[in-house]
Amino acid sequence: MSRNVKRRFRLRLILEGCGTGLAAGLSVGVFRYLLGASEDFRQIVYENIRLAAGEGRWLFPLLYVAAFVAIAWLLAKIVAREPMCTGSGIPQVKGILMGRMSMGWxxxxxxxxxxxVLAIGAGMSLGREGPSVQIGACAGQGIGRLSQSSDRGLEARTLLVAGAGAGLAAAFNAPFAGVIFGLEELQRTFSAAGLLVSITAAVTAAAVTELFFGSSPVFSLGYLLPMPLDMLGWLAVQGLFVGALGRMFNPSLLWAQDFYERLGLKGMCKPLLPLLLAACLGFVLPEILGGGNRLVDALAVESYSLAFLCLLFAGKFLFTMLCFGSGVPGGIFLPMLVLGALGGAIFGHLLAAAGLFPAMYLPDMIVFGMAAYFAVVVKSPVTGSVLIMEMTGSFQHMLALLIVSLSAYAVSDLTGGRPVYGELLGRLLRRNKGREKKILSRVDKIKKSVIK
Structure with missing residues (x-):
């Protein structure tokens, strides 16, 4: 390849990266705006229901329940019409990169x-990051189609990975984490061309969303004190503690999916179960509804008791499993980080109560807990450290984040844990293979009946 050809190829990659980032940023920006509006609307609805019930007006609460039934019906229709939109979306992107799956972008x-928007806005404990990654991948695939790149060619794969990273960057204002996530978790190989497109797409997508949502970090935890060197040893212990909590996450997700199959729930009955529970939790434990980024912010300023923190952790964990198992569109990324933040807060409170750790560092423990939980569940400690650093604006904590992440990663590695998205992808491929066998069996029966 001559120098001029290489130059034109790099220029084309940069232009495609900009196009991918622009498309991903706009799409995810719309998604973020609608989610924020739906969460604000949900709070208004709960306030009005309380007022109506207190005044003896029961028509509004009945309409409220009917709305959840309608949302369950719509979600079932969406999933039936487009099966590739179910769940997080990250396993589907990995399956496409493996050449085992395909999607209409x-x-x-x-x-x-x-x-x-329907699922998360209604209060289901799901995150926006997985959907944002898949939305970004759709944008990358769409740009590849427009530029006439082959669906299975290297250029198309590169744009898909770049789009996925751009989606994550747009979801969390984290361009650096978006690049690393695409290369470490999805592509798992590094090339100059892939890095060029990924950086261009992630920076463009983050710039687009910052125009609408500002450049402030996703989590507003205030000023975080730098960790003294003599306390870094506690971070390794925290990594082990939070890692042990996170080790239950992956098998519980798979169990939740099996749970719905054992119940035999189909169609709108699957999302209706967690939606009706969300309708009740909105009056009893509203903190665990939705993705949970507001709960993380509250942990840094509210003086929650240790017992209430444990209740929040158990409630968020179980509700997340029930919501994700239903198969509706929604990710586990943000609920996972919320669980890590709660685990870090619990660990910090235990140390502070024992007089082993100054209470003024409790917000730091919340940040480190998120990184540890991510590392043990996803098994990508570098991505987790960089992501939490960008999401919280705690750039002075890079060393501490790496220590706690590697410690938690060791828990998963030593106990035979596998990356959550790899496990979900394996389950998805096995189910698709089972469907293909059933279809082929039916085709064979039809052929035999025609021959007879």
Missing amino acids: ASVMVAKIAGG
Whole structure:
């Protein structure tokens, strides 16, 4: 390849990266805006229901329950029409990169946005990051189609990975984490071309969303004190503690999916179960509804008791499993980070109560808990450290984040843990293979009946 050809190829990659980042940023920006509006609307609805019930007006609460039934019906229709929009979306992107799955980028993007807003906006404990990654991947695939890149070619794969990273960057204002996530978790190989496109797409997507949402970190934890060197040893212990809590996450997700199959729930009955529970939790424990980023902010300023923190952790964990197992569009990324923040807060309170750790560092323990939980569940400690650093604005804590992440990663590695998205992808491929066998069996029966 001559120098001029290489130069034109790099220029094309940069332009495609900008196009991918622009498309991903706009799409995820719309998704973020609708999610924020739906969460604000949900709070208004709960306030009005309390007022109506107190005044003896029961028509509004009945309409409220009917709305959840309607949302369950819509979610079932969306999933039935576009099966590739279910769940997080990250396993599907990995399956496409392996050449084992395919998707129609336009229909998946629309279904993912609509389904995610309905599910998360209604209060289901799901996150926006997985859907944002898949939405970004759809944008990358769409740009590849427009530039006439082959679906299975290197350039198309590169744009898909870049789009996925751009989606994460747009979801959390974290361009650096978006680049690393795409290369470490999805592509798992490094090339100059892939790095060029990924950086261009992630920076462009983050710039687009910052125009609408500002450049402030996703989590508003205030000023975080730098950790003294003589306390870094506690971070390794915290990594082990939070890692042990996070080790239950992956098998519980798979169990939750099996739970729905054992119950035999189909159609709108699957999302209706967690939606009705969300309708009740909104009056009893509203803190665990939705993704949970507001709960993380509250942990840094509210003086929650240790017992209430444990209740929040158990409630968020169980509700997340029930919501994700239903198969509606929505990710586990943000609920996972919330569980890590709660685990870090619990560990910090235990140390502070024992007089082993100054209470003024409790907000730091919340940040480190998120990184540890991510590391043990996803088994990508570098991505987790960088992501939490960007999401909290705690750039002075890079060393501490790496220590706690590697400690938690060791828990998963020594106990035979596997990356959560790899496990979900394996389950998805096995189910698809089972469906293919059933279809082939039916085709054979039809052929035999025709021959007879």
